[in-house]
Amino acid sequence: MREGAFSKHASRFVMYAFLIFVSLMSVFPLYWAFISAFNNTQQILGGRMIPSTHLIENLTNLFAQQDVWRAMKNSFATSLLQVVLSLAVSSIAGYGFEIYHDKYKDGVMSVIMLAMMVPFVAVLVPLFQLFSKLGLLNSWIGFFLPSLATPFLIMYFRNSARSFPKDTIEAARIDGLNEFQIFVKMFVPMMKPTYASAATITFMNAWNSYLWPKVIMQTSEATTMPMLVSNLMAGYVIDYGVVMAGVTLCSLPTIIIFFLLQKSFTNAVAGAVK
Amino acid sequence: MTQATPASKKKRFWTMERKQSAAGWCFLTPAALLIVIFSFWPMIQAFLTSLKRGLPTRLTYCEPLWRNYERMLSDKVFIQSVTNTFTYLIIQVPIMLVLAIIFASLLNNKDLKFRGLFRTCIFLPCATGLVAYSMIFRTLFTYDGMVNAVLLGSGILSEPINWLNEPFYAKVVIIIGLIWRWTGYNMVFFLSGMQGIEYSIYEAARIDGANQFQQLTKITIPLLRPIILVTSIMSINGTLQLFDESVNLTRGGPANMTITMSHYIYNTMFTKNPNFGYAAAMSFVILIMVAVLSAIQMKVGDKR
Numbered sequence: 001m002r003e004g005a006f007s008k009h010a011s012r013f014v015m016y017a018f019l020i021f022v023s024l025m026s027v028f029p030l031y032w033a034f035i036s037a038f039n040n041t042q043q044i045l046g047g048r049m050i051p052s053t054h055l056i057e058n059l060t061n062l063f064a065q066q067d068v069w070r071a072m073k074n075s076f077a078t079s080l081l082q083v084v085l086s087l088a089v090s091s092i093a094g095y096g097f098e099i100y101h102d103k104y105k106d107g108v109m110s111v112i113m114l115a116m117m118v119p120f121v122a123v124l125v126p127l128f129q130l131f132s133k134l135g136l137l138n139s140w141i142g143f144f145l146p147s148l149a150t151p152f153l154i155m156y157f158r159n160s161a162r163s164f165p166k167d168t169i170e171a172a173r174i175d176g177l178n179e180f181q182i183f184v185k186m187f188v189p190m191m192k193p194t195y196a197s198a199a200t201i202t203f204m205n206a207w208n209s210y211l212w213p214k215v216i217m218q219t220s221e222a223t224t225m226p227m228l229v230s231n232l233m234a235g236y237v238i239d240y241g242v243v244m245a246g247v248t249l250c251s252l253p254t255i256i257i258f259f260l261l262q263k264s265f266t267n268a269v270a271g272a273v274k
Numbered sequence: 275m276t277q278a279t280p281a282s283k284k285k286r287f288w289t290m291e292r293k294q295s296a297a298g299w300c301f302l303t304p305a306a307l308l309i310v311i312f313s314f315w316p317m318i319q320a321f322l323t324s325l326k327r328g329l330p331t332r333l334t335y336c337e338p339l340w341r342n343y344e345r346m347l348s349d350k351v352f353i354q355s356v357t358n359t360f361t362y363l364i365i366q367v368p369i370m371l372v373l374a375i376i377f378a379s380l381l382n383n384k385d386l387k388f389r390g391l392f393r394t395c396i397f398l399p400c401a402t403g404l405v406a407y408s409m410i411f412r413t414l415f416t417y418d419g420m421v422n423a424v425l426l427g428s429g430i431l432s433e434p435i436n437w438l439n440e441p442f443y444a445k446v447v448i449i450i451g452l453i454w455r456w457t458g459y460n461m462v463f464f465l466s467g468m469q470g471i472e473y474s475i476y477e478a479a480r481i482d483g484a485n486q487f488q489q490l491t492k493i494t495i496p497l498l499r500p501i502i503l504v505t506s507i508m509s510i511n512g513t514l515q516l517f518d519e520s521v522n523l524t525r526g527g528p529a530n531m532t533i534t535m536s537h538y539i540y541n542t543m544f545t546k547n548p549n550f551g552y553a554a555a556m557s558f559v560i561l562i563m564v565a566v567l568s569a570i571q572m573k574v575g576d577k578r
């Protein structure tokens with residue numbers, strides 16, 4: 001009996017030790033990047049684990065080398081526009097697919113779901129040709145247009161519309177609201193948590209997107225934050241303090257959102273399988 | 275049937291149901307059109323372009339039509355990029371999914387202390403951008419960087435490893451990076467799936483003398499099969515499109531030994547002599563790979 005209790009304690013100790021180890025490994029690279037923004041190249045390469053006093057110097061050098069404000073403006077503008085517009089387009093579509101569903105709409109939905117399987121690189125060449133023809137290179141519209149309607153978001157809103165009570169719709173119709181008013185005045189306010197989740201994940205994807213911006217945002221005026229960070233290691237002599245300051249600035253918005261809206265973000269991630 | 279006047283015919287046509295159905299069509303059409311324009315139409319265009327050659331402004335059909343596809347078979351860099359991508363896929367995806375299931379089953383224990391803290395920590399890498407984490411890993415693993423300093427200092431290594439400039443180690447770094455970035459993401463799926471499993475099933479199993487490992491393999495994994503299917507399809511899909519890490523972490527180097535298919539396609543599109551036809555052909559091959567692998571997965575997932 002005592003032996004059993006002992007092995008139980010031992011296995012519990014192993015489990016906590018393992019989880020602590022895994023947690024530390026998960027957090028370490030980010031922690032290290034953040035504190036490294038306070039250190040100079042020598043300290044960073046030497047493996048200093050605590051912040052030093054070089055933050056101001058690193059930031060000054062970073063802002064001198066790169067137009068960080070412009071990249072921030074581009075990243076925030078494109079990401080926020082993408083969030084607002086894609087939520088609008090995708091949520092009303094998801095609502096339409098669910099509330100008014102019939103066999104034709106369900107058919108269209110299954111076709112749309114197939115688009116989930118289309119890798120973005122597979123449409124890169126024609127999209128680039130199309131956007132150059134339309135004169136949308138280096139524009140904010142060009143950045144977000146291809147990912148405005150995503151099968152994931154449509155499916156996410158379609159699933160959440162399933163829980164939208166039919167009585168509410170009927171009552172609203174009797175009150176004389178038209179179909180669009182029901183969506184705007186009843187569905188949207190009721191589904192705030194769903195919108196929050198969809199907004200967090202869309203913002204993170206937009207903020208971090210790299211391949212498409214790299215393809216169409218070709219001038220330095222159109223650079224976004226991930227592209228700016230990527231450029232920091234282009235030279236022969238690399239100032240790792242500056243690189244880490246850039247990485248930190250680029251990561252801060254998504255990390256802040258992660259901590260403030262973790263539940264929303266988790267729900268959105270898990271929402272893909274529900 | 276009596277003859278109806280056009281007006282009443284029209285009235286009868288627009289019944290309540292039809293009006294509502296039409297409203298539904300209006301709501302879903304913008305999104306559906308966007309998906310057709312930016313996914314399906316370019317997919318067809320990509321195939322047509324893949325049969326063409328020449329400068330981006332003067333594309334003409336190849337002779338024979340499949341010339342670009344033929345070229346791939348003798349293109350050493352392309353073959354290398356396929357080998358690299360599949361190496362990442364075969365090694366990284368299983369390790370990551372197994373780790374994610376283990377973490378999730380440990381965190382699914384209601385008596386666990388600091389459960390939320392552990393979950394937040396393991397999930398945190400997901401909040402990092404792919405470029406940002408590639409830069410962090412590049413700095414950590416650089417020749418005179420921190421990882422070598424720690425390994426040398428603790429006596430694990432007697433000589434520094436040239437992580438980013440030796441093909442084998444460069445691949446190892448990419449795989450470590452991918453596992454770090456995506457394990458927590460997949461864990462969230464498994465956790466949410468496990469919350470749907472009745473706790474009483476585990477209690478019954480425990481009374482029957484099943485240990486933790488048996489509970490995992492006999493109860494959790496079979497019940498999570500649909501989620502395992504979804505996560506593995508997503509992971510395969512994502513790995514086949516790997517780009518950011520190849521570009522920023524290893525630059526595809528040394529000598530294209532870590533380049534991914536997407537990275538090579540990008541290079542083909544944006545060099546001094548861009549070849550859109552060939553790039554489109556390679557991208558179409560990725561499309562087919564994703565389709566075939568997903569179909570196999572779904573077949574296998576269904577049968578069991």
